[in-house]
Amino acid sequence: MRRHQFRLTLEPGQEGVTRLAQLHQYAERIVEGERSLVGPLLREKIAASHPQRTVTQALDMLVGKGIPQWDLEGDANGSPRIVITTRGSGMAFSAIARIVEQIAPEALAKPMFFEPIQKTQSGQKHSSLH
Secondary structure (H helix, E strand, O other): OOOEEEEEEEOHHHHHHHHHHHHHHHHHHHHOOOOOOOHHHHHHHHHHHHOOOOOOHHHHHHHOOOOEEEEEOOOOHHHEEEEEEEEEOOOOHHHHHHHHHHHHHHHHHOOOOEEEEEEEOOOOEEEOOO
């Protein structure tokens, strides 16, 4: 998988946002060497979609190892959209798509906006749509 830096703007609804935030928190705590409790919305979603695994096994498989290379923030202007922005060495788009598909599938029914982030040679970021 090729790693890219990009922004993905989507509208997963209130519960989807909560589950994505809980997943991000879970991934960050694993890196810190802590096991955190999984929030109830995320636990219910994972238990229903992965009945043959424990919630922890399914989440560990979904987030992988190492520092999460994505951040989650609200969209400007107070809209119901959120923005997932990759950072560091970036992520494969397929990894983020899998997270959205498993954690906030309701976002797939609404328009999403993908914006690649390319670093220029001077170290500044240049954004363009393809």
